[in-house]
Amino acid sequence: MKIVVASGKGGTGKSTFSANFAWSISRSRDVVLVDCDVEEPNLHLFFPGDTSESEVTVLNPAFDMERCDLCGKCGDFCRYGAIAVLPKQILFFKDLCHACGGCRIICPNEAISETERVIGKVWDAPVDEHLRLISGVLNEGEPNGIPVIKAAKEAAEGNDLVIYDSSPGTACPVIETIEGSDYVVLVTESTPFGLHDLRLAAEVVRKLGIPAGVVINRSDGEDDETEAFCRKAGLPIQMKIPFDREIARLQSRGDLFSVAMPEWQDEFVNLLDDICTRTGGAQ
Amino acid sequence: MKMCITAKGDTPDAQVEERFGRAPFFLFHDSEQDTYTAETNAFADAAGGVGPRSAQVLIDHGATVLVTGQLGGNARRAIEGAGIEVYQATAGSTVREAVAAYRENQLNRIL
Ligand code: SF4
Ligand code: SF4
Numbered sequence: 001m002k003i004v005v006a007s008g009k010g011g012t013g014k015s016t017f018s019a020n021f022a023w024s025i026s027r028s029r030d031v032v033l034v035d036c037d038v039e040e041p042n043l044h045l046f047f048p049g050d051t052s053e054s055e056v057t058v059l060n061p062a063f064d065m066e067r068c069d070l071c072g073k074c075g076d077f078c079r080y081g082a083i084a085v086l087p088k089q090i091l092f093f094k095d096l097c098h099a100c101g102g103c104r105i106i107c108p109n110e111a112i113s114e115t116e117r118v119i120g121k122v123w124d125a126p127v128d129e130h131l132r133l134i135s136g137v138l139n140e141g142e143p144n145g146i147p148v149i150k151a152a153k154e155a156a157e158g159n160d161l162v163i164y165d166s167s168p169g170t171a172c173p174v175i176e177t178i179e180g181s182d183y184v185v186l187v188t189e190s191t192p193f194g195l196h197d198l199r200l201a202a203e204v205v206r207k208l209g210i211p212a213g214v215v216i217n218r219s220d221g222e223d224d225e226t227e228a229f230c231r232k233a234g235l236p237i238q239m240k241i242p243f244d245r246e247i248a249r250l251q252s253r254g255d256l257f258s259v260a261m262p263e264w265q266d267e268f269v270n271l272l273d274d275i276c277t278r279t280g281g282a283q
Numbered sequence: 284m285k286m287c288i289t290a291k292g293d294t295p296d297a298q299v300e301e302r303f304g305r306a307p308f309f310l311f312h313d314s315e316q317d318t319y320t321a322e323t324n325a326f327a328d329a330a331g332g333v334g335p336r337s338a339q340v341l342i343d344h345g346a347t348v349l350v351t352g353q354l355g356g357n358a359r360r361a362i363e364g365a366g367i368e369v370y371q372a373t374a375g376s377t378v379r380e381a382v383a384a385y386r387e388n389q390l391n392r393i394l
Contacts, residue, residue: 072339072343075339076339078332079329079332080331080332081326081329081331081332081333081334081335081336081339081357082332082335083335084335084336084338084339084342084360084361084364084365085339085342086342086361086364086365087342087365087366089364091335091360091361091364093332093335093357093360095357096331096332096335096357
């Protein structure tokens, strides 16, 4: 079972939800939690401890100017504008290259080879016997996080229950994270902004054709509009986390509220059961 | 000498466009014959890499001077590498006026 936790925008408490959800259900079964918010991974802050690290690389072209006759074919081919063929030299723009490998194939003079470039890393942390945290980390200044998300997802392959914390928003990284998953939990807040972003996220999930449910975080009890939207969109509201002083206090210290408030552990386990029922019982 | 002016339209009377990579048209002026040729910028609405790709168009046309408003970092690298001189266009002027201003040395060189 692959569950993605997503939200239309940042600041809905998505990461906190993911961390509490994964930790709570890992009290009774094995869980892998994957931080796919590669530009700003933060789940490791909840689970300090030993980590092993592996590099994520992409293949970039390297030009052999002895062989190159500046014919310009590679520059014409690259739809990302990563190569400019000048009268006397070639310029390569690494931050525009999507590592498709096409220029190497197109070059008539075999002047292009591929060279590895490190763009990020994957941290693998055994939090405890039943919970493992994998974090994708994109190096600063790198424009394209997709390969790092792919590497983090790959590291979690082969496990029964994986929870992916996606980056906020509805852009490519979110779609990359959601693709291939069984269920999406949309975390929202009961504010007009929250609803607006929820709409966008719900639309993306609908287009991808993956079943989804909603968790309302920091609920003030006045969720009528959000509820009305969810009814219309056919999205079940599966959990409400109230706006609560004690929860806020624990979170401001960086603690998991479900550790100090064990009644929440059952709530999270129930949520998983509910998700399993909705996806046809497969666990 | 061939000069490129980024433009909002495809005639010498069109206004100069401030943006380089996203300019709708490139107008090439041939100083020997005093003629203009317009080229639609195929990348004006492309998702990314518009700077280097537009620079490539200038290089392919053999332009040695560019008059525009602003250049992004990647476009700058390509234009600089090709040895093309860049001059700042006066906002609101037409392509024809920009060419005249260049001839009278009234434009600021920015690259
Ligand atoms: S690998 Fe693909 S994206 Fe990168 S420079 Fe070559 S053609 Fe462009
Ligand atoms: S396609 Fe090959 S030979 Fe032609 S410009 Fe590119 S690297 Fe040089």
